[in-house]
Amino acid sequence: MNIKTPEALAKMAGVLKSRPKPPVQILVSVGTCGLAAGAGAVLKSIYDEIVERRLENAVEVVEVGCMGLCYAEPVIMLNDRRSGKRLIYGDVTPQQVPAIIAAGTDSIAAGTRTIERSWYYPEFEKPEPGELQARIVLRNTGRLNPEKLEQYIENDGYTALAKALTTMTPQQVIDTILASGLRGRGGGGFPTGRKWQFAAAQPAGEKFIICNADEGDPGAFMDRAVLEGDPHSVLEAMAIGGYAIGANTGVIYIRAEYPLAVRRLENAIGQAREAGLLGKNLFGSGFDFDIQIKFGAGAFVCGEETALIHSIEGMRGEPTVKPPFPAVEGLWKRPTVVNNVETFACVAAIIRKGAEWFKSLGTTGSPGTKVFALAGKISKVGLAEVPMGTTLRDIIYRIGDGIRDGRQFKAVQTGGPSGGCITAKNLDLPIDYEALKSIGSMMGSGGMIVMDEDDCMVNIAKFFLEFTLDESCGKCTPCRIGNRRLFEMLEEITDGRGTLETIEKLKALSAIIKDTALCGLGQTSPNPVLSTLANFPDEYIAHVKEGRCPAGVCQKLIHFDISDRCVGCGLCLKNCPVNAISGEKRQRHTIDQSKCIKCGVCFRVCKFHAVDKK
C-alpha cells in the first residue's frame, strides 16, 4: 500500500466503506485500564464463543481503545447494524460472555450490568439535544481499532493532511488554526496558531515539532487514552503542524510508563511509513515528514517544554529561563513547537471541517471541547469530553453521577498539583480557561479530582504539595527549599503543632514562591495551598486553634472512644492490632489512648456504632 495522492486516499476510503460488514459488531475496550481490569480474558472468551457458535461471518470483533467508562471496565459494546440497536455491558466477566452473545441486542443477558448510553456518545461531534458530551479529541477512541490503519482511513483519516498539503499553503494552515481559536490543551492555554506562527516566522532551516506526551498529573489519563485509542490522529496532526512551520521532523516525547501507548504509536508510525503517509514527498507535495519517539523517564517536570527539550537532548530534564522561547531556540537550538497530545488530536478535525465549525463549540475565548479525567470520590470514574463552557455541576452530577456512596460534595480539584480546588458555590460556572483562573484554579491538563466531606482540605493540600516536592527538579531555590518548608508547615498543622502564625507564614511563603520560581511547576506549586486556604479557612483554623480535624482524617488530631452503646461483644478487642482495647464480655469496653494508633479498625468493625471518632 502506498498512498501517493489525495485521490488514492479517497478511493481507498471508499472501498473500505463499501466493504460488506458482518451484521453484528462487538467492541471490546482494550486500553491499559481495560486490560488491567481483565479485558484480555473477556476478549479470549468472545473469540472462543464465536468459534464455538460458528459466528465468524456474523460477528465482527473490534479491539478498541478506552471508551471512557473506567468505572465499569471491562466494557464491551454490541452494535447491531441491521436494527441499529446497541448495548453496553460493564464489569464483564469471561463467564458472562456466552450469555451476552446469545442474547445479542434483543435482550439483556441475565446477571450482567448494562450501561446507560447517555454516558458514551463517541459518534457525535456535537452533543445531541439533552446530552452533554461531544467528541472531537476522542472521535475515534473507543470506536476504532487503533492498530489498524484501514479503520482510520475508512473514517476520514489522513484526509486533513491531504487537504493541507495539496490545497493549502503553510500560512493558510496556520491561519485556519489561528481562526479556530484552538488553545494548548496541556494546561497553559496558549493559542496554538500563534505558537506555530512564531516558529514559522523563524528563518528557514531545520525545525522541529514535538508532541508532548509526558502526561504526569495525578489522576490525568486523557493523553494516554488518545495515544492508545487513536494514534494516527496524532501522527496526522504532527505532519500538518510540521508542514505549517516548516519542520520535517517530529518527535513524540512519551513517558516510558505508557508501554501500550508506545507500542501502538510505534505500530502506527510503521504503518504510516509503509503507506507513504510519513516519509518523503507526502501526497506528491514535495513535503517530507517523519516522526521519532523519545522516552521520558517519568519526571513530571519534563512536561515543561524547555525541560522536555533538554531531556530529548540527553541532558538533565530541567527547565531553563525563557526567553529564548522554544519557537525561536528549541531542540538542538533550532526553532521548535511543542504541543500536547490533546491539542494535536483537534488539529485534523479543524483542518477537515474548518475553523467556524470548531468555534461553534465551546465558548468565545475557549472554542472546542475539553477532555476531563474524572477521579476521586465520584460515582463514575472515567473520561468525558464536553464542550468548553459546560458547568462543573453537569460534569460531576450528570456525567459522573454525583458523589460516591451518597456522600456530600465538598470540592473538586482541577489542574492537578498546579491547580486549585473549586467549591460548591462555583459548581454552576461555565468553565473555560479564564473562568477557572478567575476562581483560583486552572484548566491544567484536565484532571478532575472530586472530594467529599470525608476529605480534609489541609491534608489534600499536603498531598498535592508532596507530589510537587517529589517531582521538582530542584533547580531553583523557591521550589527546591521553599516547597519543602511549605510542606513542613502543613505537617505542623495536620499534626496539631501549628498556630495562626503558621497559617500566615504559609500564605506569605506561597506568594513568594509563586513570584520567584523559575518554571511553571514551581510558580504554580503553592496553588493547592492557597486555594484550600481561601476556600476552607475554617478547616485550617480548626486544626490550629481547636486541635481538631473536622473531616476526621488527620491521625494525630483524632481519637476513638467507645460509647455506652457498646454491648461488650468483643469484636473490636479481637481486631485491635495493638491490644489497646480491654473489657469484660458483655461489659462496655474501653480504649487505652496511650496504646491506640488510630488505625480505625474498631470503628469499622463495630456493628453497634458504639465507637465514636472525634
Place this chain on the structure above:
Amino acid sequence: MKINLKINDQPVSVDSGCTILEAAEKLEIKIPTLCHFTMDCFNVEHRSGSCRVCVVEVKGRPNLAPACCTPVVEGMEVRTNTLRAINARRTILDLLLSNHPKDCLTCPKNLECQLQALAQEMGLHHLLYKGEQSTFNKDLSSFAIARDLDKCIMCRRCETACNKVQTVGVLSGVNRGFRAVVAPAGMKRLADTECVFCGQCVQACPVGALSEIDYKYPVWRALNDASKTVIVQTAPAVRVAIGECFGMEPGAVSTGKMVTALRMLGFDKVFDTDFAADLTIMEETTELIDRVTKNHDLPILTSCCPGWVKFLEHQFPELIYMPSSAKSPQQMFGAIAKSYYAEKIGVKPEDLIVVSVMPCLAKKYEAARPEFAPNGVRDVDIVISTRELADMIREAGIQFEELEDGVYDSPLGESTGAAVIFGATGGVLEAALRTAADWIAGQDVREIDFKAVRGMAGIKEATVNVGGIELRAAVCSGLGNARKLLEKIERGEANYHAIEIMACPGGCINGGGQPYHHGDTSRLEKRMAALYRADAGLPIRKSHQNPDIIKLYEEFLGEPGSHAAHKLLHTAYIDRKNG
C-alpha cells in the same frame, strides 16, 4: 542596536542582548547575585538563573524577573528595590540558609564565602524558616578535593567549570526536589570518577561545598618532628598570588617575603620548584629536538600539569605516546631531593620530608601517584596549596606584609627567568624554545621573548624559527580548549611539532589552589604580568644556563636524556579509558 530602558527611574541605554543586571551595573545600581558567575577574560558565563537572589520587578510582568538572565527590551521599566523585590530576595536567602549548615566559623570558605557575604550585605539577622536539612556523606576520597554536599546551594557554577570550561563532565545535577545536589553521576566518590582534580570547581564554588583536602596539620607535625629534615619547594605561580591573602595588591611579587616566612615556619631548607622547572626544560627540550629532528611521535605535548595528564589518560588514551616522558617539575624536584640532595646531606630518603607549595590541587593527587614512590617512599611527601600556606603563615602569627626579603637555599634554589614563567599559559613552551634555539643554533641567541605564545587566549598558535627550523607550536589552557585541539589532531586537521597544555584556563596563576578570584579575572591578568616582570628582571633567563643545573648534570646525572636522568626524571602514562 541600542536598547533604552529605565531602572529605578534612571534612563539607560545598552546593547541589545544585555541583561538587566548588566544594565544596572552601568548605572552603578547593585543587584545582589549568587549563582551568577563570569570569567570575562575566558568568555565564561554561567547564568543558570537558579538561585533567584537577583529578582527585580519589571513593569507589566506578572512575576519577578531574575536580573542576571533576563534580557533587556525597549521601554522596559525595572525596579530593583521595591518592598516586593526585597521581601522576595530576603526570603530566598532565608530559605537557602534554612538548608545550610551554620558552621561558618570552621568552614574552609569562612570569609571567602559568598553566601556569608550576601547575608551580611543584606543584613539578615533573623531567620524565619527552619526545617529539614540535607545530610549527605562528606567525600574525602581523593587526595585533592573535599566535597561537603550539605553546603551545596545548587548554583551549578562547578558544573559549568567542570563541563563547559573543562569538558571533564564529572559534576552534574543529581536527585530531585529537596535532595537535588551537584555530584558525580550515581553519587560516586570523586576518587572513583574521571575527575582530574584541576580544582576549577573549587574556585567556582561560592560556598564551602567544594574545598581542598587540607594538609596543613601534617606539615606542622613534620616541622615539629626532630627526627626529620623538612625541606620545601615553591611553585612559580605561588609567589605572584600569595600576597593577595594578606591584602597586598594582585600582581605583587612576594618571592622574598615568602622565603622568609617559610624559614620562620621552621623549614630546614627553602628551595624552589623553579630549579626543577629548569631541569624539566633540559630533559623536555632534549626530547623535543630528538623528535623534531627524527620526525617521529609528533607533536610532543608538555607533561608538567598533572590535571592535564590525567585528562589525557582518561579521554585520549590512544594519544598517551605524545606527551614528553619528562616528569613534572614538582616530581623532578622530589626525585632529585630524595637522591642527589639526600645523599649530599647524608640523610636517608625516608627521613627527608619534601613539602610542596603549589597553586594547584591536582599536585596533591600527582604526588600520591604510586609510580612516584620508589620503594614505598614518596618523592614528594606533602602538598599544600597557596591558600594553605597563607593560612599557616597567619596561624604562626607572621606579619607577611612586613617581612624582609629572603633568598632561596642552595643547591636546589637557583633558577632562571625561563622557570618563573612556567606559572602562566605559554611559559613552558617559551622556556623550551629559549633552550632549543640556543642548542640548535649552537650559540647564545639574544631574541628570547616569544610573545606570540603569551596572553590569556585559550588556544595560541605560532610558527617560530628556532635555529633555522620552522617550528609549529601551539599553546592551550583550559581542558575544553585542549579537547578541541586534540580532536583536531586526531582528525588530522592540525599539524604541530610541540604543544603546551595546562588544565586551568590561564595556567597555574589560575590554579585550583590559588587565592579565590571570585570571577574577577583582572587579578589573573595581574598575576600573569607579574610573572613576566619577574622573568625580565632576572639575570639568567635560559634554563640551560642555570649554574646549579649545570652542576647537577656534572656531578650526578651526566647529560640530559642519559640513563641516570631517565631513571630519575622520566615517567610513563597509564591508559585509564576503563577507570
